[in-house]
Amino acid sequence: MSAFTPPALPSDDKRWKIVNGTMRKNGFARYALIETLHTVQSSFGYLDDDAIRFVALSLRVPLSQAYGVATFYHYFSLKPPGKHTMTICLGTACYIKGSAKLMAEAETHLGIAQGETTKDKLIGLVQARCVGACSRAPVVVSDGEVAGEMTGEQVIEQLERWVAE
Amino acid sequence: MNIEELEQIAVNVRQENEKYDYEVNVCMDLACVSQGSDQLREALAKAAEASGKRVLVRRTGCMGPCSSGPLVRVDPEEVLYRRVKASDAGAIVASLGDEPVPSLQCDLREHFDRQMRVVLENAGHIDPEKIDDYIARDGYKALLKALTEMTPNDVIQLLTESELRGRGGAGYPTGLKWGTVAKAGSDLKYVVCNGDEGDPGAFMDRSVMEGDPHRVLEGMAIAAYAVGASKGYIYVRAEYPVAVDRLTTGLREARRKGFLGNNICNTHFSFDIEIRLGAGAFVCGEETALLASIEGRRGNPKPRPPYPALSGLWGKPTLINNVETLANIAPIVRKGSEWYSSMGVGRSKGTKVFALTGKIANTGLVEVPMGITLRQIIEGIGGGVPDGHSFKAVQTGGPSGGCIPNELLDLQVTYESLVQAGSIMGSGGMIVMDDTSCMVNVARFFIEFCMSESCGKCIPCRAGTAQMFTILTRICSGQGHMDDLDLLVDLCGTIKETSLCGLGQTAPNPVLSTLRYFRTEYVEHILNKRCPAGVCAIEAPVEVLA
Numbered sequence: 037m038s039a040f041t042p043p044a045l046p047s048d049d050k051r052w053k054i055v056n057g058t059m060r061k062n063g064f065a066r067y068a069l070i071e072t073l074h075t076v077q078s079s080f081g082y083l084d085d086d087a088i089r090f091v092a093l094s095l096r097v098p099l100s101q102a103y104g105v106a107t108f109y110h111y112f113s114l115k116p117p118g119k120h121t122m123t124i125c126l127g128t129a130c131y132i133k134g135s136a137k138l139m140a141e142a143e144t145h146l147g148i149a150q151g152e153t154t155k156d157k158l159i160g161l162v163q164a165r166c167v168g169a170c171s172r173a174p175v176v177v178s179d180g181e182v183a184g185e186m187t188g189e190q191v192i193e194q195l196e197r198w199v200a201e
Numbered sequence: 202m203n204i205e206e207l208e209q210i211a212v213n214v215r216q217e218n219e220k221y222d223y224e225v226n227v228c229m230d231l232a233c234v235s236q237g238s239d240q241l242r243e244a245l246a247k248a249a250e251a252s253g254k255r256v257l258v259r260r261t262g263c264m265g266p267c268s269s270g271p272l273v274r275v276d277p278e279e280v281l282y283r284r285v286k287a288s289d290a291g292a293i294v295a296s297l298g299d300e301p302v303p304s305l306q307c308d309l310r311e312h313f314d315r316q317m318r319v320v321l322e323n324a325g326h327i328d329p330e331k332i333d334d335y336i337a338r339d340g341y342k343a344l345l346k347a348l349t350e351m352t353p354n355d356v357i358q359l360l361t362e363s364e365l366r367g368r369g370g371a372g373y374p375t376g377l378k379w380g381t382v383a384k385a386g387s388d389l390k391y392v393v394c395n396g397d398e399g400d401p402g403a404f405m406d407r408s409v410m411e412g413d414p415h416r417v418l419e420g421m422a423i424a425a426y427a428v429g430a431s432k433g434y435i436y437v438r439a440e441y442p443v444a445v446d447r448l449t450t451g452l453r454e455a456r457r458k459g460f461l462g463n464n465i466c467n468t469h470f471s472f473d474i475e476i477r478l479g480a481g482a483f484v485c486g487e488e489t490a491l492l493a494s495i496e497g498r499r500g501n502p503k504p505r506p507p508y509p510a511l512s513g514l515w516g517k518p519t520l521i522n523n524v525e526t527l528a529n530i531a532p533i534v535r536k537g538s539e540w541y542s543s544m545g546v547g548r549s550k551g552t553k554v555f556a557l558t559g560k561i562a563n564t565g566l567v568e569v570p571m572g573i574t575l576r577q578i579i580e581g582i583g584g585g586v587p588d589g590h591s592f593k594a595v596q597t598g599g600p601s602g603g604c605i606p607n608e609l610l611d612l613q614v615t616y617e618s619l620v621q622a623g624s625i626m627g628s629g630g631m632i633v634m635d636d637t638s639c640m641v642n643v644a645r646f647f648i649e650f651c652m653s654e655s656c657g658k659c660i661p662c663r664a665g666t667a668q669m670f671t672i673l674t675r676i677c678s679g680q681g682h683m684d685d686l687d688l689l690v691d692l693c694g695t696i697k698e699t700s701l702c703g704l705g706q707t708a709p710n711p712v713l714s715t716l717r718y719f720r721t722e723y724v725e726h727i728l729n730k731r732c733p734a735g736v737c738a739i740e741a742p743v744e745v746l747a
Contacts, residue, residue, distance in 0.1 A: 066496075066497055067495070067496045067497035068497060069497035069498075070478065070480055070494065070497050071477070071478065071497075073480075074439065074478050074480065097497075101498070104499050105497070105498065105499055108482065108499040108500065108656075109479075109480030109481050109482050109500075110480070110481035110482065111439050111480040111481035112480060112481075126401075127401030127402050128401045128402030128558075128559075128596065128599065128630065128646070128647075129402040129558035129559055129630075129632055131401075131646055132559045132560065132632060132634055132638055132643075133559070133560075164440065165399070165401050165481065165483070165650070165654075166399075166400075166401035166402060166403070166404075166440070167231075167440055168231060168398070168403075168404035168407040168441060169231045169232050169235060169404070170401075170402050170403070170404055170556055170558040170564070170630075170632075171232050171267030171268060171404075171556070171557075171558055171564035171565045171566075172232045172235055172236075172267060172268075172270075172564075173558060173559075173564075175235075181235075182231060182234070182235040183235055184232065184235050184236065
């Protein structure tokens with residue numbers, strides 16, 4: 037059996053080296069697929085076709101399986117994120133405390149539906165299934181910063197702050 | 202590492218702490234951090250330095266009553282301050298050695314006195330990133346005891362006698378599960394910690410992993426010794442980055458001290474642990490789906506048998522336990538099975554951690570002895586429903602559980618009684634709803650969740666939940682028929698009986714339990730086109746022809 041040679045990096049973008057590092061750490065084993073896709077997403081912000089193809093070829097995983105995994109898990113995004121991301125938690129505790137209304141207000145204000153990004157690529161609006169801060173429901177995460185007991189006004193204020201920047 | 206060295210570390214920590222007259226503990230759990238406890242800790246450290254007093258400012262895991270956060274506890278006086286701002290730091294430090302600051306002090310004795318802390322005994326008392334803090338509170342003593350004084354069989358016997366049952370929700374006897382894996386013949390076995398807390402509205406496991414990570418690692422190492430495993434995985438949600446950080450630090454420190462790796466504590470036992478990240482799929486809390494995910498594949502469940510205990514990860518015998526189950530192991534080994542089984546009632550022994558959320562005064566994390574009544578938890582510890590509203594239902598078990606009404610509040614919390622009431626123990630989410638919640642809308646919310654989280658492998662779950670969602674949406678919008686209720690019950694039965702895994706088998710529970718206790722709300726939506734709680738948007742009543 038001839039030794040397997042992993043494919044060349046897609047470009048000289050340094051982030052590919054980080055991705056390759058994750059695979060090397062796991063000995064290019066197939067089970068490293070999810071770990072590697074996590075690294076791609078944290079480095080590039082999302083998974084594009086080139087990235088999925090590169091990872092699949094490197095790990096000798098069928099393209100269909102790699103795409104299957106990338107689309108099965110909610111955490112992976114196939115679209116580039118906006119400059120800012122607002123995540124509104126729709127877990128049970130947040131829902132009971134009215135987070136669906138917050139989502140509706142944000143959607144109306146931005147003119148997009150959840151899961152979409154504004155046309156100018158400035159703000160992405162996503163829902164979370166629970167961020168684990170249930171005691172402070174309803175919870176909104178703005179660019180990674182968790183804020184609890186949020187109101188509609190505070191959501192709009194945050195969105196406007198990003199626009200004004 | 203032997204017992205003398207372990208004791209020496211504890212002595213060193215105590216001597217180090219004695220250099221300080223006061224310990225100021227700052228809760229750094231997510232809920233408190235989201236209210237600025239990070240800046241608060243810095244301000245306290247600065248104020249302490251400037252004051253010239255001998256003060257240790259320590260960051261800790263979750264103290265419990267999150268609704269009063271950010272929380273600060275001053276030891277040894279055990280004064281608890283709530284809603285502390287960075288600007289209060291000066292006043293708190295100035296008060297040390299004098300009367301406490303009255304405007305910030307809170308009296309939550311009633312809240313704490315009714316609790317019983319086993320799993321959470323260290324949270325709020327140790328710096329989760331310092332292994333020595335953990336050792337000073339008897340950490341890793343249980344592992345050492347198991348390795349040097351007990352055979353693997355002794356450990357399993359002890360657990361069987363403790364009557365500990367799985368805290369992930371189903372309540373399978375832990376000793377029995379360990380015994381099955383131990384008996385399975387294989388050169389390679391695995392221990393997997395299920396930290397994929399996908400149940401929305403629950404955060405017990407997150408708080409344990411973040412607040413006391415070594416508790417979980419020690420439990421896993423003892424489990425590995427008992428069943429003969431050499432490799433472990435912790436499967437954590439990617440949504441919990443802090444838990445991942447704390448566990449990573451914990452693993453590094455535990456290896457350095459020789460509690461993980463080759464020849465642990467100079468014995469023949471070798472075991473190491475890796476972290477695997479989940480990627481946002483509720484179904485991965487199901488054990489066979491979780492294993493598929495660790496193997497890098499889609500989280501599709503497999504029919505059982507074979508059970509993972511015999512054929513799990515890469516076909517090898519695998520022990521899978523929930524975070525809270527593993528966090529119970531060390532104290533049981535340390536203090537014995539009689540101590541543990543003296544807590545609780547009937548076949549539900551020990552304690553259970555609940556995440557108390559929703560329309561309740563004291564939201565947060567509580568740990569109570571099994572057998573306590575729901576009323577004691579909600580009205581006593583939780584402080585009841587605030588803002589003059591009235592209690593309507595408490596939801597346990599997340600999307601797999603049910604809603605329990607007012608008339609059953611005196612129900613004792615045990616695995617069996619909750620199932621009888623149409624819910625389940627679940628992993629520990631407890632969401633309180635008041636008169637502003639519409640139970641049909643809540644049922645629809647859960648079915649929507651299960652519909653979108655169904656992996657799609659088997660038809661009853663994939664298509665059945667979608668049909669239920671359509672019917673519930675119809676009822677919520679005032680377009681339902683009375684026949685729909687029978688259809689719902691019928692669908693619930695089919696999905697329960699014929700789904701492959703736990704997700705589908707339990708998905709109908711929220712609908713069945715609300716139909717059982719709140720049928721009038723369904724009927725009100727259908728016949729009178731009215732949502733009693735005013736949640737559902739129903740168009741003005743229209744005349745329906747015959």
